[in-house]
Amino acid sequence: MTSISVPxxxxxxxxxxAPSLADPRRASWWVLTVFLAPALxxxxxxxxxxxxxxxxxxxxTIEGLDATFVGLDNYRALMSDETFWVSVRNTFxxxxxxxVLDVVTGLLLALAxxxxxxxxxxxxxxxxxxVLLSYVVVxxxxxxxxxxxxxxxxxxxxxxxxxxLASSWLGDPNLALGALIVTHAWKWAGFNMVVCLAAxxxxxxxxxxxxxxxxxxxxxxxxxxxxxxxxxxxxNLYILAFIGKMKIFDLVWIMTQGGPLWxxxxxxxxxxxxxxxxxxxxxxxxxxxxSVWFVVVCAAVIILNRLLATRERLEY
Amino acid sequence: MAVVTLDKLSKQYGPTGPVVVDKxxxxxxxxxxxxxxxxxxCGKSTTLxxxxxxxEISSGxxxxxxxxxxxxxxxxxxxxxxFQSYALYPHMSVADNLAxxxxxxxxxxxxxxxxxxxxxxxxxLTPLLTRKPSALSGGQRQRVALGRAMxxxxxxxxxxxxxxxxxxxxRVNTRSEIIKQHxxxxxxxxxxxxxxxxxxxxxxxxxxxxxxxxxxxxxxxDVYWEPADTFVARFLGSPPMNLATAAVVAVDDxxxxxxxxxETALTRWSPQVLGNLADQxxxxxxxxxxxxxxxxxxxxxxxxHVRGRTIAVEPLGAETLLLVExxxxxxxxxxxxxxxxxxxxxxxxxYFPANAVFVFDAMTGRAIIGEKxxxxxx
Amino acid sequence: MAAMLAxxxxxxxxxxxxxxxxxxxxYTIYTLGPFLWLATMxxxxxxxxxxxxxxxxxVFHWEQFRIxxxxxxxxxxxxxxxxxxxxAVAVVTLLGAAAAHALARYRFRGNRLVYGILxxxxxxxxxxxxxxxxxxxxxxxxxNSLLGLTLVYVSLQLPLTVYLxxxxxxxxxxxxxxxxxxxxYGDLEIFRRIVLPIGMPAIATTLILNFIQxxxxxxxxxxxxxxxxxxxxxxxxxAFMGDHFQDIGMIATGVMISVIxxxxxxxxxxxxxxxxxxxxxxx
Numbered sequence: 001m002t003s004i005s006v007p008x009x010x011x012x013x014x015x016x017x018a019p020s021l022a023d024p025r026r027a028s029w030w031v032l033t034v035f036l037a038p039a040l041x042x043x044x045x046x047x048x049x050x051x052x053x054x055x056x057x058x059x060x061t062i063e064g065l066d067a068t069f070v071g072l073d074n075y076r077a078l079m080s081d082e083t084f085w086v087s088v089r090n091t092f093x094x095x096x097x098x099x100v101l102d103v104v105t106g107l108l109l110a111l112a113x114x115x116x117x118x119x120x121x122x123x124x125x126x127x128x129x130x131v132l133l134s135y136v137v138v139x140x141x142x143x144x145x146x147x148x149x150x151x152x153x154x155x156x157x158x159x160x161x162x163x164x165l166a167s168s169w170l171g172d173p174n175l176a177l178g179a180l181i182v183t184h185a186w187k188w189a190g191f192n193m194v195v196c197l198a199a200x201x202x203x204x205x206x207x208x209x210x211x212x213x214x215x216x217x218x219x220x221x222x223x224x225x226x227x228x229x230x231x232x233x234x235x236n237l238y239i240l241a242f243i244g245k246m247k248i249f250d251l252v253w254i255m256t257q258g259g260p261l262w263x264x265x266x267x268x269x270x271x272x273x274x275x276x277x278x279x280x281x282x283x284x285x286x287x288x289x290x291s292v293w294f295v296v297v298c299a300a301v302i303i304l305n306r307l308l309a310t311r312e313r314l315e316y
Numbered sequence: 317m318a319v320v321t322l323d324k325l326s327k328q329y330g331p332t333g334p335v336v337v338d339k340x341x342x343x344x345x346x347x348x349x350x351x352x353x354x355x356x357x358c359g360k361s362t363t364l365x366x367x368x369x370x371x372e373i374s375s376g377x378x379x380x381x382x383x384x385x386x387x388x389x390x391x392x393x394x395x396x397x398x399f400q401s402y403a404l405y406p407h408m409s410v411a412d413n414l415a416x417x418x419x420x421x422x423x424x425x426x427x428x429x430x431x432x433x434x435x436x437x438x439x440x441l442t443p444l445l446t447r448k449p450s451a452l453s454g455g456q457r458q459r460v461a462l463g464r465a466m467x468x469x470x471x472x473x474x475x476x477x478x479x480x481x482x483x484x485x486x487r488v489n490t491r492s493e494i495i496k497q498h499x500x501x502x503x504x505x506x507x508x509x510x511x512x513x514x515x516x517x518x519x520x521x522x523x524x525x526x527x528x529x530x531x532x533x534x535x536x537x538d539v540y541w542e543p544a545d546t547f548v549a550r551f552l553g554s555p556p557m558n559l560a561t562a563a564v565v566a567v568d569d570x571x572x573x574x575x576x577x578x579e580t581a582l583t584r585w586s587p588q589v590l591g592n593l594a595d596q597x598x599x600x601x602x603x604x605x606x607x608x609x610x611x612x613x614x615x616x617x618x619x620x621h622v623r624g625r626t627i628a629v630e631p632l633g634a635e636t637l638l639l640v641e642x643x644x645x646x647x648x649x650x651x652x653x654x655x656x657x658x659x660x661x662x663x664x665x666x667y668f669p670a671n672a673v674f675v676f677d678a679m680t681g682r683a684i685i686g687e688k689x690x691x692x693x694x
Numbered sequence: 695m696a697a698m699l700a701x702x703x704x705x706x707x708x709x710x711x712x713x714x715x716x717x718x719x720x721y722t723i724y725t726l727g728p729f730l731w732l733a734t735m736x737x738x739x740x741x742x743x744x745x746x747x748x749x750x751x752x753v754f755h756w757e758q759f760r761i762x763x764x765x766x767x768x769x770x771x772x773x774x775x776x777x778x779x780x781x782a783v784a785v786v787t788l789l790g791a792a793a794a795h796a797l798a799r800y801r802f803r804g805n806r807l808v809y810g811i812l813x814x815x816x817x818x819x820x821x822x823x824x825x826x827x828x829x830x831x832x833x834x835x836x837x838n839s840l841l842g843l844t845l846v847y848v849s850l851q852l853p854l855t856v857y858l859x860x861x862x863x864x865x866x867x868x869x870x871x872x873x874x875x876x877x878x879y880g881d882l883e884i885f886r887r888i889v890l891p892i893g894m895p896a897i898a899t900t901l902i903l904n905f906i907q908x909x910x911x912x913x914x915x916x917x918x919x920x921x922x923x924x925x926x927x928x929x930x931x932x933a934f935m936g937d938h939f940q941d942i943g944m945i946a947t948g949v950m951i952s953v954i955x956x957x958x959x960x961x962x963x964x965x966x967x968x969x970x971x972x973x974x975x976x977x
Contacts, residue, residue, distance in 0.1 A: 025799065025800060025801045025868070025871075026800060026801060026802070027796070027800045027802070027881050028881075031800075031881040031882070032796055032800060032802060034792070034882065035792040035793060035795060035796035035885070036792070036793050036796050036797075036808070038789045038792065038793075039789040039790060039792065039793035039812075039852060039856065040793070040808070042789060042845075042848055042849050042852055043811075043812060043815070043849065043852060043853075045849075046823070046827065046830075046845060046846060046848070046849030047815055047818070047823055047849050047852075047853075048811075048815075049826075049830075050822075050823040050825075050826035050827050050830060051818065051822045051823055051826070053826040053829070053830075054821075054822050054823065054825055054826045055822075057825070057826065057829075109721070112714065112717070112718060115714070117714060117715070117718060123718065123722060124968075125964045125968070126722055126725060126726055127721070127722070127725050128964075128967075128968055129725065129726065129729065129957075129960070130725060130729075131971065132906055132910075132956050132957075132960055132967070133729075133910070133953065133956070134909070134910030134911075134912065134928050134952065134956075135910065135912055135928075136910070136912055136928040136931050136932055136949075136952075137732075137910075137931075137949050137952065137953055140931070140935060140945065140949055141728045141729070141731075141732060141949075142728070144731075144942070145728060150747045152727075152728075152731070152748075155747075155748070186724075186725075189725075190725070191971065191972060194968055194972050195972045198972065204401065204403065206399040206400070206401050206403035207403045207404070207405060207406075209370050209390075209397075209399070209403065210397070210399060210403040210404075210405075210464075211405075211416075212370070212389075212390050212391060213368070213390050213391055213395070213396065213397055213417070214391070214416055214417035214420050214421075215391040215417060215420040215421045216391075216420055220420055224405075224416070224420075225405060228407045229405075229406065229407060231407070243817050246819060247819045247820060249820070249912075249913050250912040250913060250928075253912075253913075254912075254932055254935075267819075267821070268819065268820070268821055268913075271821045271824075271825075272821075272824075272913075272917070275824075275825050275828075276828075276917060283825055283829065286821075286825055287825055287826075289821070290819070290821040290822050290824070290825060291822070293819055293821060293822075294818065294819060294821075294822040297817060297818075297819050298817065301817050
């Protein structure tokens with residue numbers, strides 16, 4: 001926006017008469033402080049400082065009020081900590097693979113609504129509902145769905161004669177992670193659907209009409225025009241989903257606590273356990289885990305952004 | 317034969333919705349350049365889109381070539397369209413944009429290559445083939461859109477206000493480009509615009525539309541010199557035709573049109589016709605370029621006379637526009653040569669050839685047809 | 695627009711209308727079914743549920759809600775959640791709007807730096823601040839207190855609030871501010887009289903968004919509060935489930951209590967909610 005040089009006649013309205021403040025886009029130091037200081041204080045005090053402190057703590061063993069400097073010991077221990085590596089593996093599996101499921105489901109659902117089914121507006125609102133539920137609610141619901149004796153899943157399988165498939169979904173180390181991924185996808189499908197739908201609706205109508213004249217049926221339109229033009233949105237959704245899953249805690253904690261046998265142990269559940277559940281109650285080691293993980297997450301996001309985010313704007 | 321026929325074609329949104337295209341009858345001959353002209357909302361774009369197959373036809377019959385195509389999907393109608401917003405595929409290069417339609421139709425690679433190269437050469441796109449649309453200017457994009465239609469070698473080309481998004485200079489260039497291609501290809505082209513300059517310069521025939529209906533169809537100059545109603549009369553021509561309400565009065569053994577500020581003989585109509593109109597009100601029209609401030613310029617021909625008060629004088633260099641208030645609320649514009657020594661608020665007398673007058677029914681606006689003007693060379 | 699497209703867009707050939715309707719119907723059952731199941735179970739006693747998990751309630755045991763509310767402490771949990779969430783949302787909206795306005799409107803050195811710092815903290819995994827926050831709250835005697843939790847909640851939602859509001863505020867035309875300056879308004883007045891009213895749609899959206907996210911927040915609540923009578927709703931339900939995991943009827947009722955406010959907000963503000971929650975994702 002261009003700055004306006006306000007005639008000096010109006011300057012007496014401002015508290016200060018300094019000429020530079022005639023520009024409405026400049027404010028005095030005092031005004032900026034009033035606006036920014038509270039938020040910055042909260043940020044520094046409750047986000048920045050704690051982050052630094054966690055990093056700082058990682059070089060200590062902290063039991064109660066005693067802090068013993070141990071240098072890089074925590075980090076060395078971390079490298080050989082098998083549980084940690086299992087949790088990293090689980091979290092990575094989740095973070096890299098599940099978003100594909102999320103985005104594809106979201107796109108398919110959005111296309112179904114875009115095709116102009118009746119009650120599309122109702123379906124859009126209905127399908128979005130799980131996004132609003134807390135993880136506690138979702139976890140409890142799906143624990144009941146997965147229940148071996150009377151859960152919906154096994155009951156349905158038994159009812160249609162597929163008894164052999166009825167399993168202990170959360171109790172079998174081979175199935176538990178998949179079960180959690182499905183649960184998590186159930187909650188978030190609606191979100192991806194809404195974003196994809198909005199993106200599809202914002203595609204220029206005339207380009208789609210041009211493709212119709214170019215002999216594109218639905219399949220060709222999807223493959224050659226719609227999906228390529230949606231690429232920025234789809235990749236954005238992937239990255240958002242990725243970030244979300246790198247942080248996941250609530251769902252896992254309530255449904256499996258990281259079990260059975262660490263099949264669903266994620267970095268966040270492991271940090272929680274080491275910090276608050278173990279008898280040693282040493283806060284230094286989990287701080288080290290948290291610090292490492294912080295670096296990993298940030299690096300992953302930056303790398304993913306470089307790799308996937310399209311640099312050229314699809315201008316239309 | 318690339319003939320397009322519209323038979324009472326109509327479009328209505330929903331059973332109780334607005335009728336945006338109302339029983340349009342139009343026959344477009346092989347190789348013709350037909351311009352659909354009209355103000356925004358007159359239904360011309362909707363008509364074009366019905367021809368293209370992008371809008372469903374509510375009623376009426378549409379034929380392309382010798383078959384009825386109401387139910388035929390757009391891609392099978394052998395038409396190509398150039399959109400107002402170019403509608404290029406933003407993620408594909410120019411070459412891919414040109415080739416896309418052919419690839420989807422399973423043309424042989426060699427044939428695709430040939431057609432793309434030909435179109436690129438003709439339109440000057442060869443250095444741009446690897447670029448994406450975002451790296452092109454508006455004029456270049458429109459040429460790519462034109463090329464995309466050309467490679468299809470369709471039976472009919474459709475244009476939906478293709479020049480609206482271009483600036484004035486580019487518009488002139490692209491306009492002549494399209495005309496050039498029409499001469500070269502000899503294809504049937506249907507062109508929608510609201511700009512009468514485009515219509516006058518490009519069309520073999522123009523179809524003026526108003527509120528969903530056809531107002532008049534004809535060659536551009538025919539429509540200009542013999543408008544079918546006051547709407548067409550005022551839509552073509554800049555400044556618009558001057559109109560005034562007058563009464564037809566018998567004087568001696570002829571008739572004149574007379575109003576408080578205008579009086580003119582009516583030389584192009586037979587006594588019977590004028591007799592029927594006697595003592596009735598009509599709308600008379602005179603084009604701005606037919607008004608003269610110097611009566612002598614008319615030679616000795618019968619002349620009409622209008623008197624008014626000057627409201628504005630607009631010297632444009634090559635000509636001067638004079639705005640005159642002839643009655644309360646009625647303004648006439650005269651196009652006068654070079655410089656005119658008239659001041660604002662002056663009373664001024666303007667003269668016009670009597671056979672330059674148009675007469676329209678005061679109620680319906682429809683033209684009351686007389687003899688052709690003898691001073692216009694067709 | 696969607697209606698006009700529906701008129702034109704023929705469905706894919708391999709999807710007859712029937713097949714598509716079936717798929718959509720199944721997905722809707724998949725999405726809403728569990729929730730409906732929960733609702734029915736919340737008005738049945740555990741005995742009835744154990745007998746048949748999927749029956750429609752014969753008798754609607756509304757008193758389950760009263761029992762859960764009064765006897766099982768859900769009232770306490772509910773009020774704790776309300777206090778903390780309403781408080782945090784109010785504070786974060788105010789602080790966030792002020793900061794967003796300053797960042798969107800004023801040119802000063804470090805503007806983009808401050809914005810970048812605030813914005814980038816959205817990707818922080820919670821663990822990086824969790825452990826230290828625990829220690830800090832203990833040090834300041836705010837551990838196990840609703841006030842402490844509220845402060846932490848403010849810090850959790852601040853980056854997102856600033857991000858969403860800055861985007862919106864930046865789009866307010868500069869002309870309005872220029873005119874106000876000429877009229878003699880001071881900066882704080884401009885914020886109150888121009889930014890807040892005009893930015894109300896975005897502020898409302900952010901408000902609803904923050905409300906939903908904090909109402910459902912679990913990790914920090916479970917770490918920073920240990921007193922049973924200070925628990926927020928998610929933690930309370932979890933604890934209840936831990937203690938009475940066989941008492942399915944009561945758990946269902948408790949869960950319904952936590953879900954109902956969210957559903958009510960959703961019914962009234964579904965469009966705003968959907969738009970708000972997906973705001974940053976659309977490119």
